[in-house]
Amino acid sequence: MSKKVIKAALLGLGTVGTGVYKVLKNQEEEMEQKIGASVAVKKILVRNLKKAAAKIPEPELLTNSWQEILEDESIEIVIEVMGGIHPAKEYITQALCAGKHVVTANKDLVASFGGELLDCAAEHHCDFLFEASVAGGIPIIRPLKQCLAGNHISEVVGIVNGTTNFILTKMTQEHMEFADALALATRLGYAEADPTADIQGYDAGRKVAIMASIAFNSRVTFEDVATEGITHISSKDIRYAKELGCVIKLLGVAKNTGDGIEVKVQPMLVPEGHPLASVNDSFNAVFVHGDAVDDAMFYGRGAGELPTASAIVGDVFDIVRNILFGCTGRISCTCYKALPIKKQEETESRFFLRLHVDDKPGVLAGIASVLGNYRVSIAQMIQKHREEDFAEIVVVTSKVREGNFHDAMLIIEGMEAVHKITSVIRVYGEQE
Amino acid sequence: MSKKVIKAALLGLGTVGTGVYKVLKNQEEEMEQKIGASVAVKKILVRNLKKAAAKIPEPELLTNSWQEILEDESIEIVIEVMGGIHPAKEYITQALCAGKHVVTANKDLVASFGGELLDCAAEHHCDFLFEASVAGGIPIIRPLKQCLAGNHISEVVGIVNGTTNFILTKMTQEHMEFADALALATRLGYAEADPTADIQGYDAGRKVAIMASIAFNSRVTFEDVATEGITHISSKDIRYAKELGCVIKLLGVAKNTGDGIEVKVQPMLVPEGHPLASVNDSFNAVFVHGDAVDDAMFYGRGAGELPTASAIVGDVFDIVRNILFGCTGRISCTCYKALPIKKQEETESRFFLRLHVDDKPGVLAGIASVLGNYRVSIAQMIQKHREEDFAEIVVVTSKVREGNFHDAMLIIEGMEAVHKITSVIRVYGEQE
Numbered sequence: 009m010s011k012k013v014i015k016a017a018l019l020g021l022g023t024v025g026t027g028v029y030k031v032l033k034n035q036e037e038e039m040e041q042k043i044g045a046s047v048a049v050k051k052i053l054v055r056n057l058k059k060a061a062a063k064i065p066e067p068e069l070l071t072n073s074w075q076e077i078l079e080d081e082s083i084e085i086v087i088e089v090m091g092g093i094h095p096a097k098e099y100i101t102q103a104l105c106a107g108k109h110v111v112t113a114n115k116d117l118v119a120s121f122g123g124e125l126l127d128c129a130a131e132h133h134c135d136f137l138f139e140a141s142v143a144g145g146i147p148i149i150r151p152l153k154q155c156l157a158g159n160h161i162s163e164v165v166g167i168v169n170g171t172t173n174f175i176l177t178k179m180t181q182e183h184m185e186f187a188d189a190l191a192l193a194t195r196l197g198y199a200e201a202d203p204t205a206d207i208q209g210y211d212a213g214r215k216v217a218i219m220a221s222i223a224f225n226s227r228v229t230f231e232d233v234a235t236e237g238i239t240h241i242s243s244k245d246i247r248y249a250k251e252l253g254c255v256i257k258l259l260g261v262a263k264n265t266g267d268g269i270e271v272k273v274q275p276m277l278v279p280e281g282h283p284l285a286s287v288n289d290s291f292n293a294v295f296v297h298g299d300a301v302d303d304a305m306f307y308g309r310g311a312g313e314l315p316t317a318s319a320i321v322g323d324v325f326d327i328v329r330n331i332l333f334g335c336t337g338r339i340s341c342t343c344y345k346a347l348p349i350k351k352q353e354e355t356e357s358r359f360f361l362r363l364h365v366d367d368k369p370g371v372l373a374g375i376a377s378v379l380g381n382y383r384v385s386i387a388q389m390i391q392k393h394r395e396e397d398f399a400e401i402v403v404v405t406s407k408v409r410e411g412n413f414h415d416a417m418l419i420i421e422g423m424e425a426v427h428k429i430t431s432v433i434r435v436y437g438e439q440e
Numbered sequence: 441m442s443k444k445v446i447k448a449a450l451l452g453l454g455t456v457g458t459g460v461y462k463v464l465k466n467q468e469e470e471m472e473q474k475i476g477a478s479v480a481v482k483k484i485l486v487r488n489l490k491k492a493a494a495k496i497p498e499p500e501l502l503t504n505s506w507q508e509i510l511e512d513e514s515i516e517i518v519i520e521v522m523g524g525i526h527p528a529k530e531y532i533t534q535a536l537c538a539g540k541h542v543v544t545a546n547k548d549l550v551a552s553f554g555g556e557l558l559d560c561a562a563e564h565h566c567d568f569l570f571e572a573s574v575a576g577g578i579p580i581i582r583p584l585k586q587c588l589a590g591n592h593i594s595e596v597v598g599i600v601n602g603t604t605n606f607i608l609t610k611m612t613q614e615h616m617e618f619a620d621a622l623a624l625a626t627r628l629g630y631a632e633a634d635p636t637a638d639i640q641g642y643d644a645g646r647k648v649a650i651m652a653s654i655a656f657n658s659r660v661t662f663e664d665v666a667t668e669g670i671t672h673i674s675s676k677d678i679r680y681a682k683e684l685g686c687v688i689k690l691l692g693v694a695k696n697t698g699d700g701i702e703v704k705v706q707p708m709l710v711p712e713g714h715p716l717a718s719v720n721d722s723f724n725a726v727f728v729h730g731d732a733v734d735d736a737m738f739y740g741r742g743a744g745e746l747p748t749a750s751a752i753v754g755d756v757f758d759i760v761r762n763i764l765f766g767c768t769g770r771i772s773c774t775c776y777k778a779l780p781i782k783k784q785e786e787t788e789s790r791f792f793l794r795l796h797v798d799d800k801p802g803v804l805a806g807i808a809s810v811l812g813n814y815r816v817s818i819a820q821m822i823q824k825h826r827e828e829d830f831a832e833i834v835v836v837t838s839k840v841r842e843g844n845f846h847d848a849m850l851i852i853e854g855m856e857a858v859h860k861i862t863s864v865i866r867v868y869g870e871q872e
Contacts, residue, residue: 031590031732041776042589042657139587145733147579147587155571155579157474158463158753225474283739286718291735300463300750301577303723304740307715308733318732321590335767344473 012045014328017077018052019099020090021060021070024113024140025052027317028087029064035321043325044332047085051077078102085327087320088112097121104128104136109336111323113140113316119214119230122221126341133337135330137323142215143168143292145315146308147322152222152296153339159298161223164262165436168215170290170310171199171206172238172258176246176275177288180255183243198290208237209258209273216260219294220271224264226347233260234272234352241275245431248362248392248402249277255285259436268348270355276436277360284436353411358387358435360404363420364427367399371425375403378423382416384408398427404435444477446760449509450484451531452522453492453502456545456572457484459749460519461496467753475757476764479517483509510534517759519752520544529553536560536568541768543755545572545748551646551662554653558773565769567762569755574647575600575724577747578740579754584654584728585771591730593655596694597868600647602722602742603631603638604670604690608678608707609720612687615675630722640669641690641705648692651726652703656696658779665692666704666784673707677794677863680824680834681709684792687717691868700782708868709792716868785843790819790867792836795852796859799831803857807835810855814848816840830859836867 018025032047039046052069054060061067074095077083086103088110090096096117100110105128112118118125118141129136139149143166152161167173171193178189190207193199205211213233220228238258249256254277263270278285283305287293292310297303309315330336365371372389379386388404405413420426450457464479471478484501486492493499506527509515518535520542522528528549532542537560544550550557550573561568571581575598584593599605603625610621622639625631637643645665652660670690681688686709695702710717715737719725724742729735741747762768797803804821811818820836837845852858 027732034592034731035590038657038776042774146736147583150587151579151583154758155582155754156750157757158467158750160466225470283718286715298750299466300459300746300753302741302744302747304578304738306736306738308736312734314732315734318588318590318730321732322587325589326586329770330767333765333767333770335762335765335770338761338765338767342474344470 011040012332013048014045014085014331015048015050015083016085016087016324017080017083018049019086019088019096021052021054021063022089023313024089024316024320026063027313028089028320031314031317031321043328045328047324047328050083051080053077074099078106083108084331085109085111085324087324088114089320091116093117093120100125101128104132104134107132107134109135109327111137111320111327113138113320115141115211115214115218119217122218123227123341123343130337130340135327135336137326138218139323140316140319142218143294143306144308144310144312145318146292146294146306146310147319148219148294148306149222151306152219153342156296156298156301156304159300161296161298162264163297164216164219164223164294165284166212166216166219166260166292166294167257167284167287168260168292168294168310169206169212169258170292171203172212173287173292174198174290175207176238176241176256176258179241179243180246185243186239186241207239209235212258212260212273216262216271216273220262220269221343223262223296224269224345224347225342226269226345227343228262228269228271228349232271232349236274238275240431241433242431245362245433249360252277252360252388252404253280254278254435255280256433257284259284261436264347265350268350270350272352274434276434278436282437353409353414355410356407357410357413358405358407359413360402360431360433360435361429362400362402362431363429364398364400366425366427367394367397368425372401374423374425375420378419379405379416382412384413384416443472444764445480446477446516446763447480447482447514448517448519448756449512449515450481451518451520451528453484453486453495454521455745456521456748456752458495459745460521460752463746463749463753475760477760479756479760482515483512485509506531510538515540516763517541517543517756519756520546521752523548525549525552532557533560536564536566539564539566541567541759541763543569543752543759545570545752547573547643547646547650551649554650555659555773555775562769562772567759567768569758570650571755572748572751574650575726575738576740576742576744577750578724578726578738578742579751580651580726580738581654583738584651585774588728588730588733588736591732593728593730594696595729596648596651596655596726597716598644598648598651598692598724598726599689599716599719600692600724600726600742601638601644601690602724603635604644605719605724606630606722607639608670608673608688608690611673611675612678617675618671618673639671641667644690644692644705648694648703648705652694652701653775655694655728656701656777656779657774658701658777659775660694660701660703660781664703664781668706670707672863673865674863677865680794681792684709684820684836685712686710686867687712688865689716691716693868696779697782700780702782702787704784706866708866710868714869785841785846787842788839789842789845790837790839791845792863792865792867793834793861794863795833795835795861796830797833798857798859799826800857804833806855806857807852810851811837811848814844816845816848
């Protein structure tokens with residue numbers, strides 16, 4: 009029997025591209041038995057041929073011509089690991105139009121243009137798979153689209169940014185301040201030179217948009233996600249959270265409520281007993297609640313050369329199986345609803361609030377009264393300690409409409425007895 | 441466009457069967473958009489028509505004739521939720537031979553005859569799916585077969601029995617003894633009237649056999665699994681484990697070592713920092729280590745009406761997609777290797793050992809010397825406390841060949857100064 013070989017091209021040979029190359033090599037001997045054919049990387053698109061040649065033992069695979077790959081009819085699968093929107097979007101579109109199947113790890117692209125690319129893939133009976141775009145090596149897209157397809161999923165909550173989880177873990181376990189923990193993350197290679205997308209929650213926002221789209225069968229784009237980063241979190245907040253039995257995590261939260269989808273990325277107090285609370289260091293996890301499965305969680309490495317490559321190669325193997333069985337395009341876009349996205353001020357949250365106020369009688373009562381006027385009810389109010397010229401108080405609210413809470417904050421901020429609103433952090437979960 | 445309907449039969453209408461019926465009803469409105477066709481349950485096989493009629497609003501679907509279902513050519517999918525080996529095995533085989541696709545939650549059957557049934561399915565180009573047979577609602581079979589297919593998986597470790605995990609959690613958190621915790625589990629419906637299969641580790645053994653087969657691409661049956669239950673664990677063991685920074689969990693452990701597969705179910709000390717250590721109550725979790733993905737964990741409900749139905753309906757939907765795309769049988773048996781199974785005595789473990797000995801000089805040295813003779817090296821040795829006529833000591837060993845350890849135990853048991861070997865429990869993990 010002649011050996012069946014499926015040819016693929018790799019776009020990009022950075023960390024993830026190198027990982028894909030390695031993982032495919034590691035699987036070389038078993039592929040045919042495992043999936044019915046071998047996958048051979050025929051071409052690798054790079055910008056700098058010379059630099060790339062040092063990375064792999066087969067420099068003859070390298071090219072800097074996208075046209076060469078696009079026009080090569082023997083190449084059936086394109087693996088895009090360049091990142092960025094342009095030219096990745098154009099290349100992927102051209103590949104799909106040429107009948108090539110595409111695997112990508114590009115969360116920026118999928119979070120903003122996933123619908124368009126899936127439609128293009130469907131039109132050409134191609135597969136467009138992107139398991140690696142969310143939570144690195146952790147299987148989450150396929151479980152949501154297939155294993156949990158019998159559910160109405162009401163909530164997807166993820167720790168999907170390893171950099172910020174590493175920083176918050178250091179702040180929690182070693183009482184570091186944000187700036188020091190960020191510096192450490194940078195030194196260890198967990199944070200990029202420009203960490204903005206991570207620490208401002210944009211990266212997590214892209215991932216939660218992708219997951220929400222699939223979980224709720226309704227398109228959610230990055231532009232729909234309200235994002236807040238972790239730069240304002242202090243080790244003092246984390247200490248107070250601990251007193252309340254909580255840790256602080258940067259969560260991507262997507263909820264399908266009766267009247268629309270809520271989707272946001274925010275640092276939140278998470279009760280210590282919740283499975284997400286013990287996800288530490290650079291690990292990621294995605295927690296899902298469905299009407300049939302109840303609670304489920306998926307945990308693992310959210311980034312890195314080989315974990316990300318694991319997800320990509322899983323997608324590639326799936327496409328090979330589809331090619332062999334003539335069923336490519338078998339699972340395409342599942343966004344058959346068009347649910348509204350709720351405005352942030354219309355959503356409800358619980359808040360942890362830390363204030364510096366005059367240390368004199370009546371101040372607490374005054375604050376409580378303002379909160380009451382805006383229908384913010386107080387679950388806990390604690391006078392934490394006294395400094396020379398002020399007292400620090402911590403308030404935890406019950407669930408309140410975000411708009412009301414912010415209106416109340418404006419009034420409280422203007423009160424003479426209030427020196428400063430030090431922290432406003434949301435609290436995850438329903439219970440008081 | 442005419443509505444495409446795929447007809448299915450349900451074998452059994454117990455807890456899980458009722459769950460499947462409900463979940464399919466819950467998905468009725470969306471199915472066609474989600475997967476391209478509706479699934480209609482056309483017949484339900486039950487033993488007692490009258491009793492079953494009270495359970496569903498469509499008693500006309502009920503039948504007690506398997507032949508009626510088998511001979512109904514319009515039925516394309518058979519969902520087996522009767523449990524037990526016979527007649528489930530015969531029914532499934534006949535269904536596959538008749539070209540019907542089969543979904544089952546039957547771990548007993550899959551753990552002993554999975555290979556045979558998968559071969560039969562492949563021969564008839566049918567799907568035979570069994571996601572629900574391991575860890576209830578938690579997606580694990582499909583992630584292993586597809587998402588993680590780019591890995592050489594070296595280890596699968598699961599808390600895959602909710603009953604024993606509930607019992608151990610109560611023993612840990614509320615300091616109950618085994619018998620009381622079992623009684624509570626029975627009262628709350630977590631334990632069956634005859635809890636043998638759970639508390640002796642057989643149930644977990646079946647699940648770990650199924651997972652090992654898929655993870656290592658080599659058939660492992662229940663008969664290959666060394667099982668040990670939790671009936672001998674005392675709250676004192678749990679307290680001592682805590683002093684060592686560990687909890688005790690019933691683990692199904694499968695390892696693919698260089699010289700064969702190790703597969704066993706045993707109560708083990710698990711370091712508190714390990715993700716499995718915080719899996720409590722009746723929750724299940726499966727921890728996987730692969731050469732590309734590194735560590736990953738899957739967590740959720742391992743049993744119950746709706747969680748199990750979630751997994752079954754996920755499989756049913758996948759088959760519907762395969763039928764519509766003409767690619768049934770797309771992923772069949774993946775056991776293309778024939779790795780040897782290691783004998784238990786040839787495997788290596790670390791041990792926690794609790795002994796009652798004479799409270800006099802030289803006893804510790806005597807025990808240490810016997811252990812040394814059998815190449816059992818001691819990682820920790822602690823004199824725990826003194827009673828009137830004996831002292832209690834706890835020993836934690838380094839990694840040792842099981843055979844050597846048991847030989848050493850025989851000698852130690854016969855020592856005059858040794859009153860009793862109270863506990864022998866394995867310790868999970870490589871580190872000392």
